[in-house]
Amino acid sequence: MKREEDKARIAELRKQLEEYSYHYYVLDRPVVEDSEYDKLFRELQGLEVQYPEWLSSDSPTQRIGGVPLESFRKFIHPHPLYSLSNAMNPDELRAFDKRVKNGLEVNSLEYVVEMKFDGLAMNLIYQDQIFVIGATRGDGQTGEEVTENLKTIHSIPLRLLEGPAGDVEIRGEVYMPKKSFIRLNELRDESGEPPFANPRNAAAGSVRQLDAKIAAERKLSFFAYGLAEADKYGIESQKSMLEMLGKWRLPICPHHKVFSDIEEVVDYCLSWTPEKRASLDYEIDGLVIKVNSLKNQELLGSTAKDPRWAIAYKFPAVEEITQLVDIEVSVGRTGVLTPTAILVPIRVAGSMIGRASLHNQDYIDEKDIRIGDWVKLRKAGDVIPEVVSVLIERRGGNEVPFKLPEKCPICLNSAFQIDGEVAVRCSNSNCPAVLREKLVHFISRNAMDIEGLGPAVVDLLFREKLITDLTDLYQLCSEDLISLERMGEKSVANLLYSIEKSKNQGLARLLFGFGIRHVGEKVAVILARTYQSIERLQALTAEELLEVDEVGPKIAESLIQWLSSEESKVLIGKLRELGVKMTEDAESTVKSDSFKGLTFVLTGTLPTLKRNDAARMIESYGGKVSGSVSKKTSYVVAGEEAGSKLTKAEELGIRILDEKGFLDLFSET
Numbered sequence: 289m290k291r292e293e294d295k296a297r298i299a300e301l302r303k304q305l306e307e308y309s310y311h312y313y314v315l316d317r318p319v320v321e322d323s324e325y326d327k328l329f330r331e332l333q334g335l336e337v338q339y340p341e342w343l344s345s346d347s348p349t350q351r352i353g354g355v356p357l358e359s360f361r362k363f364i365h366p367h368p369l370y371s372l373s374n375a376m377n378p379d380e381l382r383a384f385d386k387r388v389k390n391g392l393e394v395n396s397l398e399y400v401v402e403m404k405f406d407g408l409a410m411n412l413i414y415q416d417q418i419f420v421i422g423a424t425r426g427d428g429q430t431g432e433e434v435t436e437n438l439k440t441i442h443s444i445p446l447r448l449l450e451g452p453a454g455d456v457e458i459r460g461e462v463y464m465p466k467k468s469f470i471r472l473n474e475l476r477d478e479s480g481e482p483p484f485a486n487p488r489n490a491a492a493g494s495v496r497q498l499d500a501k502i503a504a505e506r507k508l509s510f511f512a513y514g515l516a517e518a519d520k521y522g523i524e525s526q527k528s529m530l531e532m533l534g535k536w537r538l539p540i541c542p543h544h545k546v547f548s549d550i551e552e553v554v555d556y557c558l559s560w561t562p563e564k565r566a567s568l569d570y571e572i573d574g575l576v577i578k579v580n581s582l583k584n585q586e587l588l589g590s591t592a593k594d595p596r597w598a599i600a601y602k603f604p605a606v607e608e609i610t611q612l613v614d615i616e617v618s619v620g621r622t623g624v625l626t627p628t629a630i631l632v633p634i635r636v637a638g639s640m641i642g643r644a645s646l647h648n649q650d651y652i653d654e655k656d657i658r659i660g661d662w663v664k665l666r667k668a669g670d671v672i673p674e675v676v677s678v679l680i681e682r683r684g685g686n687e688v689p690f691k692l693p694e695k696c697p698i699c700l701n702s703a704f705q706i707d708g709e710v711a712v713r714c715s716n717s718n719c720p721a722v723l724r725e726k727l728v729h730f731i732s733r734n735a736m737d738i739e740g741l742g743p744a745v746v747d748l749l750f751r752e753k754l755i756t757d758l759t760d761l762y763q764l765c766s767e768d769l770i771s772l773e774r775m776g777e778k779s780v781a782n783l784l785y786s787i788e789k790s791k792n793q794g795l796a797r798l799l800f801g802f803g804i805r806h807v808g809e810k811v812a813v814i815l816a817r818t819y820q821s822i823e824r825l826q827a828l829t830a831e832e833l834l835e836v837d838e839v840g841p842k843i844a845e846s847l848i849q850w851l852s853s854e855e856s857k858v859l860i861g862k863l864r865e866l867g868v869k870m871t872e873d874a875e876s877t878v879k880s881d882s883f884k885g886l887t888f889v890l891t892g893t894l895p896t897l898k899r900n901d902a903a904r905m906i907e908s909y910g911g912k913v914s915g916s917v918s919k920k921t922s923y924v925v926a927g928e929e930a931g932s933k934l935t936k937a938e939e940l941g942i943r944i945l946d947e948k949g950f951l952d953l954f955s956e957t
Contacts, residue, residue, distance in 0.1 A: 291339075294335055294338070294339060295339070295342060297335065298332065298335050298336065298339070298342055301328055301331060301332040301335070302332065302347055302348060304328060305328055305329060305332065305348040306348060306445065306446070306447065308328075329348065329349070332347070332348065332349055333349050336349055344418075345418060345419075345420070345446070347446070348446070360432040360433055360434060360496070360498075361432070361433045362430055362431075362432065362433070362896070362951055363411075363421065363423035363426075363430065363431050363432065363433040364429065364430050365411055365423065365426075365428070365429060365430070365431060365457075366413075366455070366457055366516065367457060367516040367517070368428050368429055369409060369411060369425045369428045369431075369459065370428060370590055370593065370594050370595050371428065371593060371594050372576065372594050372595070372598055372599060372600040373593075373594045373599055373600070374574075374599070374600050374601075374602050375577075375599050375600065375601045375602070376602055376604075378554045378557070378558070381550060381553060381554055381557065381577065381599070381601060382550055382554070384577070384599045385550035385553075387596070388579060388588065388596070388597065391587075391588050391596065392584055392587060392588065396548065396549075397548075397579060397580070397581065397584060398525075398546055398547065398548050398579075398580035398581065399546070399547050399548075399550070399553050399577050399578065399579060399580060400525075400526040400527055400530075400544060400545070400546050400547075400577075400578045400579075400580045401544065401545050401547065401553055401556055401557070401575050401576070401577050401578075402513055402530075402541065402543075402544040402575065402576045402578070403511075403541050403543050403544070403572045403575060403576070404572055404573055404574035404575055404576045404600050404601075404602075405461040405463050405511060405541075405570060405571070405572055406463065406486070406487060406488045406570075406571040406572060406573045407461040407462050407463030407464070407487070407488055407491050407570075407571075408424065408425075408461065408462045408463070408488070408491050408492050408495055409424070409425035409459070409460075409461055410422060410423070410424060410425065410434075410438070410459070410460055410461065410462050410495075410510070411423045411424075411425065411431065411457060411458070411459055412438070412444065412457070412458040412459075412460065412512075413455060413456070413457055413458075414448050414451060414455070414456040414458065415454070415455055415456075416453050416454065417447050417448040417451040417452075417453070417456075418446070418447055419435075419438075419439070419444065419445065419446045419447070419448075420435070421433060421435050422434055422435045422437075422438035422439075422444075423435075424495065424496075424896070426895060426896035427895035427896060430895065430896060430948075431896060432496070432896055434495050434496065436500040436503075437494070437495050437496075437497060437500050437503040438462070438495070438510075439500070440500055440503050440504035440508075441462065441508045441509060441510050443509050443510045443539045444510045444538075444539075445536075445537045445538060448536045448537060448538070449535075449536055449537040450535060450536060450537075451536045452520075452521060456515070457515070457516035457517070458512050458514065458515055458516075458533065458538065459512070459513060459514030459515070459516070460510055460511055460512035460513055460514065460538070461510065461511050461513065462491055462495055462508055462509070462510050463487065463488075463491050463508070463509055463510070463511070463570050463571070464487040464488075464490045464491040464494065464506065464507070464508055464509070464570075465487075465507065465509055465569045465570055466487065466568075466569050466570060466571065467569065468506065468507035468508070468509075469484070469486075469487040469490055471507075472484065472490055472506060472507075473490075486571070487570070487571045488571065490506070491506075491508060494506035494508055495508070496898075496901075509539070509570070510539055511539055511540065511541045512533045512538040512539060512540060513530070513533075513540075513541070513576075514529070515529050515532070515533060518532075518582055519582060523582065524581070524582055524583065525580045525581055525582060526578050526579070526580050526581075526582065526585075527544075527546050527580055529582070530544060543568075546580060553577055556575075557575050557577075557601045560572075560575065560603070562606045562636075563635075565603075572603075573602060573603060574600050574601050574602040574603050575600070575601045576598060576599075576600050576601075577598065577599050577600075577601060578597060578598040579597040579598070584597065585597040585598075605666055606636060606666060606667065607636075607664050607665065607666040607676060608634050608635070608636045608664075608665050608666070609634075609662055609663070609664055609665070609679065610631050610632045610633075610634040610641075610662070610663065610665055611631065611632045611660070611661070611662050611663070612629050612630070612631055612657065612658075612659060612660065612661050612662075612663050612675070613630055613631065613632060613659070613660070614629075614630040614659060615627050615628065615629055615630065615646065615652075615657075615659055615690050616628045616630055617692065617693065617697050618721070619696060619697070619698050619714055619719060619721035619722060619725070620721075620722075620725050621722060621725030621726040621728070621729050621803050622711075622713065622722075622803065622805055623696075623713035623714040623715075623716075623717070623719065623722050624711045624712070624713055625692050625693070625696070625697070625703055625711075625712045625713065625714065626645065626646075626647070626648070627645075627646040627647070627648070627649075627652060627690070627692060628643055628644070628645055628646060629643065629644045629645075629646050629657070629663075629675055630642070630643060631643065631644060631663075631665065634665065636665055636666065636667055636673065641665060641667075641673045643673070644665065644673040644674055644675050645674070646675065648710045648711060648712070649691065649692050649710065649712065650710045652690055655675065655677060655678055656678055656680075657675060657678055657690065658678070658683075658687035658688055658689050658690060659687065659688040659690055660684075660686055660687040660688060661678045661679070661682075661683065661687050662678070662679040662682040662683075663675045663676075663677065663678050663679065664676040664677045664678075664679065692712045696714035696715075696716060696719055696721075698714070698719055698720055698721040699714065699716050699718075699719040699720060699721070701714060701715050701716035701719065702715045703715065717855060720750070723750075723756065723757060724746060724747070724750055726758070726803050727746055727755070727757075727758060727761070728743050728746055729801065729803045730758055730761075730801040730802070730803070731746070731761075731790075731801075732801075734797070734800060734809055735793075735797050735798075735800050735801030736790040736793050736797055736798070736801045737790060737793065737797070738761075738783075738786050738787055738790045739782070739783075739786045740779065740782055740783040740786055741783060741786065741787070745783075748772055748773065749764075749772075752772065754768050754769075757859070758859065758863070759859065759862040759863060759866065761787060762787060762791070762863070762866040762867075762868065763866070764784065764787065765784075766780055766781070766784065769783065769784075791866070791867050791868045791869060792869050793869065794816065794869055794871070794872050794873070795815075795816040795820070795821065795822060795869070795870055795871055795872035796812050796813045796815075796816035796817070796872055797812070798822075798863075798868065798869070798870060799812035799815060799816060799825075800812035800813075802850070802856075802859075804846060804847060804850045805846045805850075806842050806843045806846045806847075807843060807846065807847055810903070811839065811843060813907075814836060814839070815836065815839075815847075816872035817872060817907075818836055820871055820872050820873075821870060821871045821872070822860060822864075822870040822871075823870075825847075825851060826851050826852075826860075828848070828851075829848075830844045830845060830848050833847060833848065881909070881910035882909045882910060883906060883909040883910045883911030883953075884910040884911070885922075886911045886912070886922040886923065887911070887912045887913075887914050887920055887921050887922050887923075888903075888906050888911055888912070888913050888914070888921075888922065888923050888924075888925060889913070889914050889915070889916065889917050889921050889923070889924045889925070889933055889937070890902055890903060890913065890925050891924060891925070891926050891927070891930045891931065891933040891934055892926050892927035892928050892929050892930035892931065892934070893927040893928045893929060894925070894927035894947045894950075895927065895947050896947065897947060897950075902925065902950065905954065909954070916933075917933050917936040917937050917940065917942065918940075919940060921937065921940075921942050922942075922943070923942070923943050923944075923945055923950075923953075924937040924942055924943070924944050924945070925944075925945050925946075925947070925950045926944055926945070926946065927946075927947065
């Protein structure tokens with residue numbers, strides 16, 4: 289009897305939790321306190337552990353997957369996902385209207401105008417109301433299956449309410465809300481990671497995380513806007529399609545309207561000013577205009593690339609004018625002096641801007657930027673502020689040309705410039721600013737990954753003179769930290785545990801964490817896999833290093849110079865004594881030796897794969913990735929705009945693969 293009661297309770301809890309999620313994440317109208325939701329969630333988890341035979345993929349407990357994936361599988365879309373042609377101004381909208389009316393031989397028709405989200409297009413497949421597959425758009429024909437990551441998005445229902453039986457194919461957009469984007473960049477800044485340039489890049493990077501738990505932390509959201517074969521469900525218009533999707537409990541953007549005249553469409557597009565767009569909790573880069581009648585959409589059809597019945601109106605870049613009142617100089621971990629414009633604060637595309645990077649002296653000279661100038665400012669990607677140009681005509685004669693200082697503004701040691709480089713650097717390797725930035729880099733996620741030790745805590749430790757270099761980090765104790773501001777017993781214990789845990793990260797992360805010039809994350813991994821210990825690296829000559837793929841003269845020279853310096857020898861010696869692992873288990877990073885002895889060259893833009901991801905796939909199967917084509921090259925994987933590498937491969941008779949041929953190699957292993 290109890291077993292049947294528990295089974296009914298599981299069903300009741302799932303329904304109740306999905307209802308609460310719908311009100312919270314889709315309607316933005318919570319109906320219960322978080323504590324009540326958590327209590328019911330834990331009850332369901334306990335019952336599913338007790339009765340694993342009743343666990344199902346649509347349970348709210350299954351939103352965060354288990355072990356990380358090793359790669360994404362390719363997914364062929366049942367129906368193509370088209371891109372949209374663009375209209376850049378009202379006249380181009382009117383021209384679109386004329387083309388549509390001529391094509392249909394009508395004088396009037398209805399349009400639906402929807403938001404053009406600045407996110408990532410997605411295809412969701414439901415089978416008998418259960419969410420089974422989620423895939424990126426890719427090239428429109430083939431995308432990547434990212435189902436487990438999409439399950440972490442609470443606004444995507446795991447089961448459709450009142451949805452039809454059979455397969456249902458839903459189109460929509462995954463996006464990162466502005467508040468999530470701001471918080472994510474704050475966390476990345478605290479951990480020493482570079483910020484994402486805009487919410488779209490952040491959303492794309494989150495969806496393509498191989499670990500669903502990381503994707504879940506990014507707080508993504510989703511809007512549905514399309515349905516394949518909508519006529520099967522008795523739907524006759526775009527407007528009624530959106531209503532049907534909402535009835536199925538999918539999130540629909542409320543800002544869509546029907547118009548019967550193109551001039552009304554134009555007025556509506558122009559009404560979405562930067563100030564109005566700033567009120568939204570998500571980025572939009574335009575509006576999408578669609579013929580409302582699905583029958584007319586079918587009659588108009590599509591070109592090879594885009595539908596004739598829809599067009600995207602793109603917002604013009606927002607630029608504002610303000611005065612540059614000063615230029616500040618900061619010092620990074622490699623000693624580079626970076627100038628930053630201090631501006632009279634001004635609102636640009638919805639946010640107040642008071643600072644903008646000026647990058648380097650060449651950038652300042654090229655634009656002839658002077659202190660006191662009136663400048664034109666915009667947000668690159670609607671997020672990162674940049675100085676576009678100077679208003680020369682507004683100069684009054686008191687503007688002051690700027691040159692980077694000859695001395696470091698922090699330690700007052702001399703600054704220098706290497707021939708052929710634009711960067712100006714502090715000559716003092718012990719400059720407090722350099723040491724601080726080096727430590728922030730050392731503890732970052734892609735290096736030693738020390739949780740709880742962000743820039744603010746680093747500043748506090750420097751201020752209290754508890755650390756002066758990397759080795760001091762591993763000598764901290766509870767007594768040092770417990771009296772510090774905002775450091776309770778639990779946070780101190782967690783931080784010390786994280787520091788101790790980081791000792792076992794291995795050689796690749798350690799090399800990257802050292803911040804050696806020109807030695808990025810990929811090169812650090814290659815060196816660690818090739819030589820497996822810091823001692824072997826220290827014994828190398830530049831000539832031996834140049835034999836390693838991806839290592840050129842600059843990298844070899846920089847690495848040899850760093851490893852042979854007395855400073856690095858002392859640092860390595862101290863870290864070794866403190867128990868920091870300085871070896872790499874090569875086998876642990878390679879899951880197969882199927883490609884052992886094979887060398888690949890990647891060139892051009894692949895339809896769905898990023899080149900870094902393709903390189904990691906090759907390396908995980910024991911292969912090597914080279915930056916140049918030679919007689920030793922086994923395969924050249926070529927995408928669009930492949931260029932000279934493809935030409936050389938053809939001349940040498942090397943086998944050339946497109947993305948599909950490349951992926952087929954993995955299915956053969």
